[in-house]
Amino acid sequence: MGLLLLCIKVFFIRIIDVSLGTIRTIITVKDKRLLASLIGFIEVLVWFLVAKEAINTDNNSILIAISYSLGFATGTYIGAFLSNRYIKGNFGVQVITDKIELIKNIRDNGYAVSELSIKGYSKEEKYMLFIEIDKNHFNHLQSLIKKYDKKAFIVVNETKYVQNGYLRK
Secondary structure, eight states, rough: OOOHHHHHHHHHHHHHHHHHHHHHHHHHTTTTTTHHHHHHHHHHHHHHHHHHHHHSOOOOHHHHHHHHHHHHHHHHHHHHHHHHHHHHOOOEEEEESSSSHHHHHHHHHHOOOOEEEEEESSOOEEEEEEEEEEGGGHHHHHHHHHHTTTOOOEEEEESSSSSSSOOOO
């Protein structure tokens, strides 16, 4: 019973530790250093306590290592899920299209679009669209683009800072 309890404890504590690490990394990229430092402190404290217990046991079962590894994998998944769900952010979306009606439809759906006329490889006229959005709207925007131009070239970057302009709420 002691081995099973240790494996369960290692698994769940590792989920907490790695989820915190994933969130800390994303918060660090968003330049929230103080919050990231606090999360990092808790993350390492939790990691140290579980690693110490897992390593210092008299039991040499491979199940401890498997529990540790499964906790890491599950924590990575949960941390990414929580980050995507609860950490705000913006995407800069660039679209290259030859469909002028796409621009109108994107605007009609409440997105701000800046456009440039460009020439593609084959020298035909195309449009490069610049759209800044809240990341929660990306799936809607992507489906809208695909609806009007299945061949549109789309590039998405996470935006660190936005000042002025219009973002759909």
